[in-house]
Amino acid sequence: MKTLILTNRVPFPPNSGYPIVVYNTIKGLLNLGVDITLFSINTSKHRIDVDDIYDPVFEKIEFHSFSIDTEVNVWGALLNIFSNQSYNVSRFFDEDAGRLLEDILKENEFDIIQFEGLFVVPYLDTVKANSNAKIIYRAHNIEFDVWERIAMREQFTPRRRYLQFLARRLKHYETEQLNRFHQVFAISEPDRQHILKFGCQAPLDVFPVALDFEKYIIDQTKTSFPTLFHLGAMDWRPNKEGLEWFLDEIWPDIEKLNSELRFYIAGKSMQRQFFEYDSENLVVEGEIFDAIEFINSKAIMIVPLLSSSGMRVKIIEGMAMRKCIIATSMAAEGISYEHGKDILIANTADEFYRSILQCITNPKKWREIGDNARKTVERDHDIHAISKRMLDIYHKLISA
Template sequence: MKALILTNRVPFPPNSGYPIVVYNTIKGLLHLGVEVTLFSINTAKHNVDVDDIYDPVFEKINFHSYNIDTEVNIWGAFFNIFSNQSYNVSRFYDDDAAKLLEHVLHDHDFDVVQFEGLFVVPYLDTVKEFSKAKLIYRAHNIEFDVWEKLAVLEQFTPRRKYLEFLSRRLKVYETEQINRFHQVFAISEPDRQSILLMGCETKLAVFPVAIDFDKYNVDTSKTSFPTLFHLGAMDWRPNKEGLEWFLDEIWPDIEKLNGELRFYIAGKNMQKQFFDYDSENLIVEGEIFDAVEFMNSKAIMIVPLLSGSGMRVKIIEGMAMEKCIIATTMAAEGINCKPGKDILIADTADEFYRSILQCITKPNRWREIGENARKTVKRDHEMNTNAERMLRIYEDLILN
């Protein structure tokens, strides 16, 4: 079995949501004997020096990448208004990248080609022209939904109008492309329902975030209490907005509960405003070297997302590390968890306050929820089990 995987960024190292999903997909398929070729758009925003990649998974694949600057250009954004293209997507396409992909397709006879996310779909025509492989699209998010929700939250009218415009363009593009594949993978059941409402008539299956449990070793002797933490890339707008809301509306009251309580926030591209926040009990770590070790050392994970789509990888990782997660309904969407058993759901300031108070005053409560959380993700998100199911779908597509 030969598989070509297309990605909109290099998934090495696997240190955030999208790279973790892709990396574990590749690792699981390699374990089953699949020959994997990876073609990645190496963006300026998430640029990786491929010569510095030292990873056993990387050594086992055929790898190709092309550097593209996908940063938003004010003039490009302006002139795009007068085209019929989605600016979000078109920034990831380059003619020379398509030519490189063409050479890869000439050199290999692939059985399947998997498009990891909407932003590599502009290369679909190239693949269709130069390959007879079965074509698979994995929707990491319902992209237009992310921008619709951001527009609803935006108070500055001109910016809100532009976000609405971008979401409409994205919706048209996603809807047009969804039936051009032989198979579609949704990241969650709610996303599967959304894809069906978009008019999907092709085969559709749910493949949640899969993780390698060998990486998530829990050592409770290193966990400090009482501690809260937030972990996420701060260049993703929903993370930034959710954390701002929590710090402004909830944290001032939470901080008064216990003089020893500490709230740690970590993630790459941490903005200056968070370092300047006036709170003695708030510790801003910025980008951290080892996310698993960071999670192991803290007790309660806060995920106050107000917008977004897909499945939150950091929640899955936190559950694997036996963390008690306190999250909004939006943040937990798509995860097969039971509120009060393996997660705590809070959508208002008062609900967050009561949930945190409960965990601080009843330590056994947060430990029990964390233990249940680990069992839940072990059942639904184990890497090799998901890879085996994915390979069976590949084989069925080829046979039929």
């Protein structure tokens, strides 16, 4: 089985949501004997020096990448208004990258070509013109839905209207592409239901985040209590907005509960405003070297997202590390959970306050929820089971 995977960023190292999903997909398929070629857009925002990649998974694949500056600029955004293209997506297309992909397709005969996310779909015409492979689109989330929710929360009217414009363009592009594939993979059941409503007629299956549980080693002797923590990239707007809301509306009351309580926030692109926040009990660590070690060392995970789509990989990782997660229902969307058993859902300041109070006054409660969380993700997110099911669909497509 010869497979080509297209990604909108280099998934090495697997240190955030999208790279983790892609990395584990590749790792699981390799373990089943699939021959993998990876073509990645190496964006300016997430640029990786390929020569610095040292990873056993990387050594087992054929790898190609092309560097593109995808940064938003005022002139490009203005010109785009007068085109019929989605500015969110068009920034990822480059004619030279298309020619490199064309050469790869002419030199290889692939059985399956898998597009990991919407931002590599602009290369679909190149693939169709140069390959007879079965083509799969994997929706990591409903992209336009994220932008619609962000626009709804924007207070500045001109910016809100422009965000709404971007969301409409993105929705038109996203829904228009679905039926150009032989197969569509959704990241969660709610996303599958949304995609069906968009008129998707291609076969549609759910493939959630897969984890290799050998990586998630728990050492509770290194876990400090009482501690809260938040882990997420601050260059992703929903993370920034959610954390701002929590710090402004909830944390001032929470830190009064216990003088020893500490709230740790970490993630790349941490902005100055968080370092300057007036709270002695808030610890801002910025980008960290080892996310698993950081998660292991803290007790209760806070995920206050107010706009999102898809599935939050960091929640799945937190559950794998037996953490008690306190999250909005939007943050936990797509995860098979039972409120009060393997996660705590809080959508208001009062609900967050009561959930945190419950956990820090009753340590047995958060440990119990963490233990149940681990069982839940072992059931639903095992890399071996998910990879086997994906390969079964590959074989079904090829034999059709």
